[in-house]
Amino acid sequence: MSKPPLFKFRLYVAGDGPHSTQARANLTALCRELLPERHEIEVVDVLRDPQRALTDGVMLTPLLVKLSPAPIRKITGSLSQREPLLQALGLPA
C-alpha cells in the first residue's frame, strides 16, 4: 500500500467572524481526526488582505480550497455539515 497522500488546504476566513471561527475549528478537528500528520493548512484572512480576496475571487466566506490531492475542490461554509464536507474532500464517511 502506497503512502497516503498529503492534503494541502487553504482556508479563506473573514477575521474572527462566527462562521470563520467555526470553520477554522471544524477544519482543525477534522484533520486531526482523519488526516493526522498528513495535512497542511494555510489560512488567509481577507480582512487583512482584501486584495487577495479580489484576485482569488473569494466572494463567500469562509471558503476552503483543497489544493491537493487533485482534483481541486472548493467548499464554502462553516464546515459544520460533515457529510457533504467528506464527500467534497473524497474522504470515506
Added chain:
Amino acid sequence: MKVKKPTVANPSKARTGIEGFDEITHGGLPRGRTTLVEGGPGSGKTIMALQTLVNGARYDNEPGIFVAFEESSERILANAGKFGWDLAELQKKKLFFLDAQPVADVFQSGSFDLIGMLAALEAKMRQIKARRIVFDAIDVVLALLNDPLAERREVYRLHEWLLAHGLTAIITAKIGGPESRGVNQPHLGFMQFMVDCAVILNHEVAHGVSQRNVRVVKYRGSAFAENESPFLIDDGGLEVTGARGLSRVEVTVTAERVSTGVPRLDVMLGGGYYRGAGILITGFPGTAKSTLSGAFAEAACQRGERTLFVSFDSDANEVVRNLASVNIRLERFVKKGLLRLVSARTISGSSEIHLMRIKNFAEEHGARCVVIDPVSALSKAGNEGTAYSVAERLIDWTKAEGITLLCTSLLDDAAPHEEGTSLQISTLADTWIHLNYLVHAGERNRSLSIIKSRGTGHSNQVRELVLSDKGVTLADAYTAGGEVLMGTLRWEKERAVLAARVESEAAKKLKQATVASEEALLEVRLKAVQLELEVKRAEKEMLTRSTAVRTDELASGKTHLGELRGVDEK
C-alpha cells in the same frame, strides 16, 4: 446619449442621467443610500443599474463598481456594447466589474457570509475611489444561503457596509412573473423596508405590444411621481417618459395665427389656427384628412417653418405624390430640408415608443409644426390603455415647445355616429374640425365643419370641401328647406340662382326701356302740344292783328273814301 442637467442640483441626490427618471425622482437616486430595483426577467434592471453607474462615471466623476451575481461581466459588457457608453475607456479607471457568480463546483458545508466579497470590494473601492455601486441580481446569492434568517442577516450586513462607506447603491432583484409575485421571496419584502428607495420595472405584453413601465414605490425623504411611467430601451439605453407634473407645462400663449393652407378656412377660423395649438381633424376614410394636413404642412413650409410630417397609414413618398394631385406640392420642401417625412408604419411598438420617436424626430429636425396622420394609429393593437395618456403627453409636449400640432383621427367604424375619437384627444384639442360625407341625390360630397375652436369666433356653417387639381377650397353650402345642398345639387342651385338673376336683370332692363319709351312718347306729345299751342297762339295773334288791320283799314278806307268824296272835316 442625452443627459439633461437638472436646473437645480440637488446635493442629496445622485443623478442617474436616465432621461425622465431623474424627473420622476426629482433629481435622481438618494445619494449615499441604497435603492432597490425590482423587476421580472428582461425588465431592464441590469441596464438601468449599469446606465446609472456609467452616467455617474462619465458625467459626474463618480467612479463605480458593478457586482455581477448572475451574468458574467463579459456578457453584460457585450450586451451593453450597443449603447455606445464607451465602456472600454471607462473600465480603465472609473468602472470596475466584479464577477461574483456562484461557481457551480463549489460545495457547501454549513453556513457562510458575504464578508469575503465585501472585503474585496472595499479594496477596490479605495483603489478607484468609487462613489456608486451596483449589486446585480442579489437574489441569486441570497438563494444560496437557503435560509430566511441568513438572507436577512447578509442583507443587513450589506446594507450596513454600504451606509458605512456612503456609497450610492443599486441592488437589483428579480421578481417572478405575475404568478409568483410575492411568493417565496421573503428577502424582497424585507429589503423594500430597509432601502431608502424602491423602484419596480414592469414589462408586459398587451395584445402583442410590449409595454415597459417604471414605478417608484418609495423614496424616503423625497417627493416623487407615483404613477407608472412608460419607458423604452433604445440604442442609448433606457429612456423614461417624464413625469407630468403640473409645473412642467409652461405654455407661452400666443395670439399669433398660422394659416390652415386653405384661405377660406382661415377666414372661417378668424385668421387660422393659433400658433402652438393642438388641432384635430376627424373623419371617415377618404374625407380628405390627409389633404388638409398636407395643406397645413405646405403653408408652414411656405412660411419657412421646419415641419415634421408623420404618416402612419401610407408611405411618406406616396403621401407627397397623392397630395401633388390636389396641387399641394411638398416635394420641393422635402428637397430643401424644411419638411421631414416619416413613415411610421415601419416603427413597431407601443404608443409610448411612437411618442418618443416622434419627439426625437421633431427635436432633431427642430420642427415648429408637426403633423401626425392619423394619430388614431397610436391606439392600435393593444395600446388602448396607454394611448390616451400618450395623446395627452403629445399635446402637452407640443404646447410646452410651442409647436403647432395637427393630428388627424380616423373615426371608429363601430360607432360612426359619435363625433368622438377613441383617443379622447378631442377634449384636449384646441381646434376640432370634422370632415364628413354627405350622401344625397346619388352623390357623395365632402363636408367640413368646425366643431370647436377655443378662443376663436368661428363659423357655424357646414361647408363643402372641394378638391381639384388647382387645390383645396371650400364652397358655400346651400341650405334649402333645412337641407344642405352639395355637389350637383349645389351646382344646380347655383345655376338656378344665376338664371333667375339674369332673368330679373333682363326684366329690369325691359321695364326701364318701356318707361323710357313712355317718357319719350310723353315728351314727344308734350312737345307736339306745345307746338300746337304755339301755333294756336300765333293763329290767335294773327287773328287779332288782322282784325285790327281791317278796322284800321276800314277807318282809313272811310277817310280815303271821304276824301275822295270831298267830305269836310268833322
